[in-house]
Amino acid sequence: MSASHRIKAAAEALGFVACGIAPLDPSRHAEALDTWLARGYGGTMRYLHRQAARRKDPGRIVPEARCVVVVLENYLPRTRAGPGVKIARYARGRDYHDVTLARLGELAETLRKEGAAVARPWVDAGPVPERELAQRAGLGWIGKNTMLIRPGTGSWFFIGSIFTDLDLAADPPFSLDRCGSCTRCLEACPTQAFVEPRVLDATRCISYLTIEQKGPIPEELVPRLDGWAFGCDICNEVCPWNERFAEPTGVAAFEPDQGGEPDTGDPGYFDRMTEDEFKDRFGHTPLERPGLAGMRRNWAAAHAAR
16 A cells, blocks of 8 residues: 555544645646735735735745645534524534644644655645645535535535645546536525636625624625624535535534534624633634624624524
């Protein structure tokens, strides 16, 4: 068994739903990224401008690396959310950055046992063009909703990567577009955030508005929030690949904490909460990112839009 096969077997044993290996060639989407940023579709996410050079040339992210090991981490909870305003499924459990990074750390140890001097893991952070690298690694295609979609799995997953100096054979890239003529994701977006297939104006995206944006949500978009108070799952929910193939996660940390979820039917839930109470209850979850002030804003807007 080759080192690549042993690494993939270790990833499977850790519970990752897929694993592939990609080269660190310059991006084929460099011009598209420049155009996207120039049009202001990134909104206030100025870090994307700072990271652009490395996103366009991932070989610069970890200069010693020779390839990247890419994994998919299923986060779909088994339990359904209750009535009230809505929270994206990935945010109902513990913070995926911590959970998946810890599991990637275990996989990185496998790489070191294979002789790697460099095994640098990333999860939805830094300048890593995760979806493109995953497509290069043969794990799926980038759908019209800009999500990576994997045949037989869907798109309810995080993408993790480990940049390594091991000389591993790259997998064949996924070259097919299996969205076909389907446009369900584009049509379902309540804020019409998709400028065209695979081009998202983040400034109109509910996830951006409730997580990344600082300050008030634009008044004209509040009625279109469709009850979402943190993130949005609509373009995943309507995807036929998820409807047909998605299965719940086996990672317990992505299930909601018992008694830890907010009362989604209570409009004043966060208004009555102190900073210390918020940190104690939600500091280990994705809801920590907008903070208490952000969740108060989101909660009020989502309840108003119901």
